[in-house]
Amino acid sequence: MHAPAPTAPAGLTRQQAKTLTLSALGGALEFYDFVIFVFFATTMGTLFFPADMPGWMRMVQTFGIFAAGYLARPLGGVVMAHFGDLLGRKRMFMLSILMMAVPTLLMGLLPTYAQAGVLAPLLLLLLRLLQGAAIGGEAPGAWVFVSEHVSPRHRTLACGALSAGLCAGILLGSLVARAVNAAFDEATLLAWGWRVPFVVGGLFGLLAMVLRRQLHETPVFAELQARRALAAELPLKTVLRAHGGAVLLAMLLTWLLTAAVVVTLLMMPTLLQGLGVPRGEALAGNTWAILACVVANLVAGVLADRFGAGRVLALWSVMLGAVFFAFYSNAMAGAYSHGLYALAGFAVGLTALVPAIAVGGFPAPVRFSGLSFAYNMAYAIAGGLTPVLLSMAIKDHPAAPTHYMLAMSALGVGLGLYVARRHPRVPD
Secondary structure, eight states, rough: OOOOOOOOOOOHHHHHHHHHHHHHHHHHHHHHHHHHHTTTTHHHHHHHTTSSSSSHHHHHHHHHHHHHHHTTTTHHHHHHHHHHHHOOOOHHHHHHHHHHEEEEEEETTTHHHHHHHHOOOOOOHHHHHHHHHHHHHHHHHHHHHTTTTTTTTGGHHHHHHEEEEHHHHHHHHHHHHHHHHHHOHHHHHTTGGGHHHHHHHHHHHHHHHHTTOOOOOOOOHHHHHHTTTTOSSSSHHHHHHHHHHHHHHHHHHHHHHEEEEEHIIIIIHHHHHHHOOOOHHHHHHHHHHHHHHHHHHHHHHHHHHHOOOOHHHHHHHHHHHHHHHHHHHHHTTTOOOOOHHHHHHHHGGGGHHHHHHTTTTSSSHHHHHHHHHHHHHIIIIIIHHHHHHHHHHHHHHHTTTHHHHHHHHHHHHHHHHHHHHOOOOOOO
C-alpha cells in the first residue's frame, strides 16, 4: 500500500473546464498528425513502393511503416515520462507536440519512390519513428495531466474528455482525407495532392503549441514539488519494483484500447475498400463512427464517475463485440451500413475508461512513468503487430477482424468485472 497521493481540489471549476478543453483541443491536433498517414495508406503504398509489387504485399509494407510509429513509442514515452515525473508534466506536454509537428511537415515534403528509389520509404520510416516517440509521451502524459487537474471523482470524465479530443483528431484526419479525395482526381492526388494533409498537419502542430502555452502545471505535481516529495530514485525502477500488478493491468487495458481504435477507426476504411466498398463511402462511414466515438467518450466518462469504471467497461466491451460482429459481417456480405459503423464507433467509447483506471493504479511521484511504460509497451506490441498481422490474415481468412474483436470484447468484460470487484469506483 502506498500513501495517498495529493489530489486536485474537488469539483470541476471553470479553470479546470478550460484546462480540459485546451488539453483536448491540443491533443486533437497532435493526434491528427499521428494518424493522417493511415487515411492515405493506399496512396502512400502506391507512391513509396515499387509499382510491380503485389497489392497485398504493398499494403503489408505500408501498414508496417505505420506500425513502426508504435514500436518507437516505448522509448519516447519512457524518456518523457522520466522527466515528466522529475521536472514537471507541462514541459513534456509542450515537447511532445514539437516532436510531432516537425516530422509531419517533413513527410509532406518527401520524395517518392519514383524520385528517390528505396531512400523514399526509408525516410518515411525514419519520420514515422520520430512521430512514434512523440506520441509515446503525448497520450499518457495528457491523461496524467488532465487527471491531476481534477478531483479523483471526476477522473474518468477528465480522461474521457481528453480521449474525446484524441478521437476528434482522428475525425479531423478523416474529414481532411475526404476533402482531399473530393478536391483532387486520382492523377492530381498522386502528383502532389497527397502532400497537402501533411503540410496542414505541421501547421496544426504549431497551433497546438500556442494553445498549450496557456496551460498551468498540475496542482498534484506542484504540491509534490513544494513538499520535496518527488521520486527519490529512477521513477521507472520504482514502478517495476513496487507496482507490477498495476503495470500488468494497464497493459491489458491498453491492448483492449488498441484493438478498438486501430481496427475499428484507423484500419477500417482500408479494410472496407478491400471488401469492395467505394473509398468515398468508407471514409463517410468512418467520419460518422469517429464522431460517435467522440460523443461516447464523454458519455462513458460521466457514467463511470457515477457507477464505477469497471462496470461501465464491462458493458461497453459487450457492446463493442456485438456491434462490430454485426457491422463487419454485413459488410462482408455486401450490406455495408453507415448506421452500424456509427454504432461500432460509439462502442469504441471505452477509450474513456482505460486511462482513468490505469492512472489510478500508480502513486503520483511515479504516475507518469508507470502509465507511460505500461501503455507504450502494450501499444508497441499490440498496436504495432495488429495492422500487419490482420493484413496478412485477411488474405486467407476474410473474417479475421471479427474474430479478433470478439476476443478483445471478452478480454474487456473480464477486465471490467475484475476492476468492479476491486474498485467499485475509480481508484483514488
